[in-house]
Amino acid sequence: MRVLGNCPYCNGKVISKKINVRGKQIKLFTCQNSNKEYDESESYVFTADSSCTFRVYSNAFLKWNKRSFSEYEMKNLLKDKQVIVRLHGKKGSKEYFKYVILDKTYGVSILWDEEVEEKVS
Numbered sequence: 001m002r003v004l005g006n007c008p009y010c011n012g013k014v015i016s017k018k019i020n021v022r023g024k025q026i027k028l029f030t031c032q033n034s035n036k037e038y039d040e041s042e043s044y045v046f047t048a049d050s051s052c053t054f055r056v057y058s059n060a061f062l063k064w065n066k067r068s069f070s071e072y073e074m075k076n077l078l079k080d081k082q083v084i085v086r087l088h089g090k091k092g093s094k095e096y097f098k099y100v101i102l103d104k105t106y107g108v109s110i111l112w113d114e115e116v117e118e119k120v121s
């Protein structure tokens with residue numbers, strides 16, 4: 001468990017946890033005050049003592065062929081409120097860069113309309 005920064009929505013800390021999803025190990029970046037559990041009907045819900053909903057999975061951008069959103073990227077996102085990520089099209093197509101920002105509903109979201117000027121290496 002590592003602390004990555006302060007939660008954008010409450011006074012909690014954002015921590016990184018390794019979790020297992022369908023046999024794959026990924027990271028979960030979550031506010032300490034945001035916890036989920038399975039209830040009696042097997043739904044994955046926030047626990048009664050959760051006062052925050054900030055949670056981001058490291059595979060959030062898998063759809064755009066970014067395998068993992070890293071702890072380093074999450075740290076910078078919390079610090080600067082935005083971070084540049086490298087995304088890929090279908091196999092063999094060019095990579096491109098986009099800004100990622102914090103999103104109250106989804107944790108993170110991609111700014112599709114914004115062009116990224118400076119490239120990250």
Ligand SMILES: [Zn+2]
Pocket residue numbers: 007008009010011012031032033034052053054
């Ligand atoms: Zn929080």
